[in-house]
Every structure is written in C-alpha cells, then in structure tokens.
Amino acid sequence: DKRNRIFGRQAREAGVPLFYVNCIGLQNNGKTVYTFDGSSTAYNEKGDVVRTLPEYEEALTVLPLAEMKDMAAEPESEEKDIAHIYRALHYGIRRFLENIHMKKIVIGISGGIDSAVAAALYAKVVGPENLLLVNMPSVFNSATTKGLSQELANNLGCQYMIIPIQESVDHTIKQLEETPMVNLGTGSETHLKVSSFVAENIQARDRSARVLAGAAAAFGGGFTCNANKAETTVGYSTLYGDQSGFLAALADxxxxxxxxxxxxxxxxxYGREVVPQGIIDIVPSAELSSAQNVDEGKGDPIKYPYHDYLFRSFVERWQKATPEDVLEWYKAGTVEKNLGCEEGLVKKYFPTAADFISDLERWWNLFTGMAIAKRIQAPPILAVSRRAYGFDHREAQNGAYYTRRYRELKAELLAE
Structure with a gap:
C-alpha cells in the first residue's frame, strides 16, 4: 500500500506513466534473509494502478502506453497483511532450502503455537514425508500439550517421534552435582549445585543439542529454530538450546x-484445522518447571498482549523508543496509545508505578544486555518487517543505558 501511495503520487505529479519493476529472490547477508516479492506495477499518468504482477513469481506483461490513461484502475486489495507475510515466509523458506540443498526438516514440537506454526509452514514447503516432528517431554510436560503435539502431527500426516528427555536430564544433573570439583592449588573438593533455573536450561539444551541435532543428522536434514520476535528481543531462550537451528523463520x-x-x-x-484450536487457546508456556503448568494456567513471564507492543517500540519505530520515552508516556497516561496495544492493559498488569518501572527495566536490561549475546549467536532470521534483527538493527554488547531524564522521571513517579 505504501509503495502504491508513493509511486502513484510521483506518476500523478509528473503527469506520465510510471513502472515499478522489482526482482524476485533472496538476499542473504548471513544474519538476515530478505525476500524480494516481484509485484512489478504499472501506474498511469493519473497515478492509478493499472496492472500488478503476481507476488514471488516471474512474469511478463505488455501494456500499450497510448491506452494506459484510459485503463480502469485495479481494485485495491482487501487481503490482510498476514496473507502477504505467509507468502513471504513460504517463498523465503523454499528458496533458502534450495540454496543450501536441504530437503528434509526436523522440528521439535512442544504443543505450543510457535512450533506448530513452524511445522505447518515447513510441511507446505518440503512435503509431510520430508518433515519429522519430535516431541521431547520431561516430567513438566502435561498430557494436554503431549496430546496436542500428536494431534498436530496427525493433521499434517508427517513423520513423528516421541523421545522423553527426563532420564538424560537427570543423568546430567547427577554428574554435575556428584562429580567433585577439585581445587588443584589446595587439594580441597567442593560440589556444584544445580539450581531449578539451571535445570530448565539443561532441558532446553538436551532437546536441541542432543536430540534434535542427532535426529536431524540421522534423518538427513536440519532442525529449525522456532523463536518469535518477542522472545528474540529479550533473549527468552537458551543458548545452544531452543536458540539453535539452521534458520529462524518466525523470528521477525x-x-x-x-x-x-x-x-x-x-x-x-489448508482449508481445514491443521493447527489444533487447543494449541491456539492454550496459555503460552515453556513447560520447564512446575511454575509453568499449563493446566493451571501458568505460562511465560512475557505478557504478549502488552509486551509484543512494548518490545516492538524498542525495535521497529522509526525513532526507536527508549525507557525515557516510555516513562513520559506513562506519566501522560498515553502508553497504550503510543504503543498501539489494547487500552487498559497497563493498569491490568501493573497496579503501581513501581510495578510498571520494574517491568520496564527488567526487559530493557535484557534487551540491551544478554539478549544481544544471544542474537549474535542466533541462526539467520527471515525478514518480513520494517526492521529485522541482524543487518537492519545494528547493535553491540554495550550494556543497558538510562538517561538523566529517565532517572528524574523514575524518582518523580516513585515519590508519587
């Protein structure tokens, strides 16, 4: 739409036909993969769109210049943005796989929405016979999500495996805790203690670095990274665990x-329910501990209806938002308006200014801290937005920064 507004205005102001000719294909700089959609377009001297070629297809058309002025304008497309995003993802995955000569795909399937959508996408590209879904339950995975994983695999008609990980996770923890750590200077011995948080990361790494990597090699393909952009923004993932894979197709x-x-x-x-409604309805959860029990409505710490939009303001706004901007909006009561999220979410999630500020700093510290280290080591991302991580969003590990004005606003709000 923006393309048509810009070029239509230029054709109208110049009083001559204008032709926008675009390539199809991929540009891959190693960290960000861009699709070129084709969609070459002809505008008459009135600025009307009189011919548009298909997205992601090579095509040729001939237009008589003398007749273009009187040609009827094409009707404006009523397709939703998600239709264009789907075609970009499908084309980008297909071409990327062709370029690296990969024909088989392994996906770790959890019963959650991200892996389910990835599975449905790849099934359309490589065919269900070349897709292996692997469910890797631990003691924290519910019968609900295990059943939904099976249902998804049945709907796709693909290859499916269930490989429990609890035994290997317990073995790893036992080795770490029971193997003495010897101080070679003094000869004293101590033992490591594996916290519940470390145990969560061990689960994630066991699934990816051990099971999925091995399964992919045996299957003759590669395994995917299923992270979305909110998780990528704040590093809600495990290095060498669910952050791994050959391509992060959903990370934008x-x-x-x-x-x-x-x-x-x-x-x-598909024209039918492939992604089960139960997966769409269930609370998003990593299911790495009892604190993330989906049957009890417990899930991820990210409140997606709000944090999606907060994180987006850090990355995709033309003038990227900073904590100072967000606190100015909070003081003025315009947070939801400026972020574009649903009204009332700030009060719902953060009853006090202290709650709001604590949440803001938690995620900003991660976004500008550990998450950068994870993004540097992340798989390439397939870009569909105005600013994707990698080439579009240059960053370095410089740490979190807060302006003097932010500190003044914080002190003022907390005093109130």
Whole structure:
C-alpha cells in the first residue's frame, strides 16, 4: 500500500506513466534473509494502478502506453497483511532450502503455537514425508500439550517421534552435582549445585543439542529454530538450546502475528484445522518447571498482549523508543496509545508505578544486555518487517543505558 501511495503520487505529479519493476529472490547477508516479492506495477499518468504482477513469481506483461490513461484502475486489495507475510515466509523458506540443498526438516514440537506454526509452514514447503516432528517431554510436560503435539502431527500426516528427555536430564544433573570439583592449588573438593533455573536450561539444551541435532543428522536434514520476535528481543531462550537451528523463520514475527498466521493457514492455506484450536487457546508456556503448568494456567513471564507492543517500540519505530520515552508516556497516561496495544492493559498488569518501572527495566536490561549475546549467536532470521534483527538493527554488547531524564522521571513517579 505504501509503495502504491508513493509511486502513484510521483506518476500523478509528473503527469506520465510510471513502472515499478522489482526482482524476485533472496538476499542473504548471513544474519538476515530478505525476500524480494516481484509485484512489478504499472501506474498511469493519473497515478492509478493499472496492472500488478503476481507476488514471488516471474512474469511478463505488455501494456500499450497510448491506452494506459484510459485503463480502469485495479481494485485495491482487501487481503490482510498476514496473507502477504505467509507468502513471504513460504517463498523465503523454499528458496533458502534450495540454496543450501536441504530437503528434509526436523522440528521439535512442544504443543505450543510457535512450533506448530513452524511445522505447518515447513510441511507446505518440503512435503509431510520430508518433515519429522519430535516431541521431547520431561516430567513438566502435561498430557494436554503431549496430546496436542500428536494431534498436530496427525493433521499434517508427517513423520513423528516421541523421545522423553527426563532420564538424560537427570543423568546430567547427577554428574554435575556428584562429580567433585577439585581445587588443584589446595587439594580441597567442593560440589556444584544445580539450581531449578539451571535445570530448565539443561532441558532446553538436551532437546536441541542432543536430540534434535542427532535426529536431524540421522534423518538427513536440519532442525529449525522456532523463536518469535518477542522472545528474540529479550533473549527468552537458551543458548545452544531452543536458540539453535539452521534458520529462524518466525523470528521477525511478534506473537500476535504467529497466532494470526495459524488462523490464516487453517482457513486459507489448508482449508481445514491443521493447527489444533487447543494449541491456539492454550496459555503460552515453556513447560520447564512446575511454575509453568499449563493446566493451571501458568505460562511465560512475557505478557504478549502488552509486551509484543512494548518490545516492538524498542525495535521497529522509526525513532526507536527508549525507557525515557516510555516513562513520559506513562506519566501522560498515553502508553497504550503510543504503543498501539489494547487500552487498559497497563493498569491490568501493573497496579503501581513501581510495578510498571520494574517491568520496564527488567526487559530493557535484557534487551540491551544478554539478549544481544544471544542474537549474535542466533541462526539467520527471515525478514518480513520494517526492521529485522541482524543487518537492519545494528547493535553491540554495550550494556543497558538510562538517561538523566529517565532517572528524574523514575524518582518523580516513585515519590508519587
């Protein structure tokens, strides 16, 4: 739409036809993969769109210049953005796989929305016979999500495996805790203590670095990274665990876009319920501890209806938002308006200014801290937004920074 507004205005102001000619294909700089959509377009001297070629297809058309002025304008497309995003992802995955000569795909399937959408996407590209889904339950995975994983695999008609990980996770923890750590200077011995948080990361690494990497090699393909953009923004992932994979096809989509993509594929691409409604309805959860029990409504610490939009303001706004900007909006009561999220979420999630500030600093510290280290080591990301991580969003590990004005606003709000 923006393309048509800009070029239509230029054709109208110049009083001559204008032709926008675009390539199809991929540009890959190693960290960010861009798709070129084609969609070459002809505008008459009135600025009307009189011919548009298909997205992601090579095509040729001939237009008589003398007749273009009187040609009827094409009707404006009523397609939702998610339709264009789906075609970009499908084309980008297909071309990327062709370029690296990969024909088989392994996906760790959890019963959650991200891996389910990834599975439905890749099944359309490589075919279900070349897709292996692997469910890797621990003691924290519910019968609900295990059942939903099976249902998804049945709907796709792909290859499916269940490989429990609890025994190997317990073995790793036992080795770490029971093997003495010897101080070679004094001869004293101590033992490591594996915390519940460390145990969560051991689970994630066991799934990816051990099971999925081994399964992919044996299957003759590669395994995917299923992270979305909210998780990528704040590093809600495990290095060498679920942050691993050969391509992060969903890492430029916010969580709400992943849900929209699930609905679109069910309704328009497959024409049937492939991504089970139960996966769409269930609370998003990593299921790495009892504190993330989906049957009890417990899930991720990210409140996606709000944080999707907060994180997006850090990355995709033309003038990227800073904590100072967000506190100015909070003081003025315009946070939801400036972020574009649903009204009332700030009060719902953060009853006090202290709660709001604590949440803001938690995620800003991660976004500008550890998450950068994870993004540097992340797989390449397939870009669909105005600013994707990698080439579009240059960053370095410089640490969190807060302006003097931010500190003044914080002190003022907390005093109130």
């Amino acid at each position: 989509l916010w969580k709400y876009q992943v849900y929209a993509l699930a609905h679109y594929m069910n309704d328009a691409v």
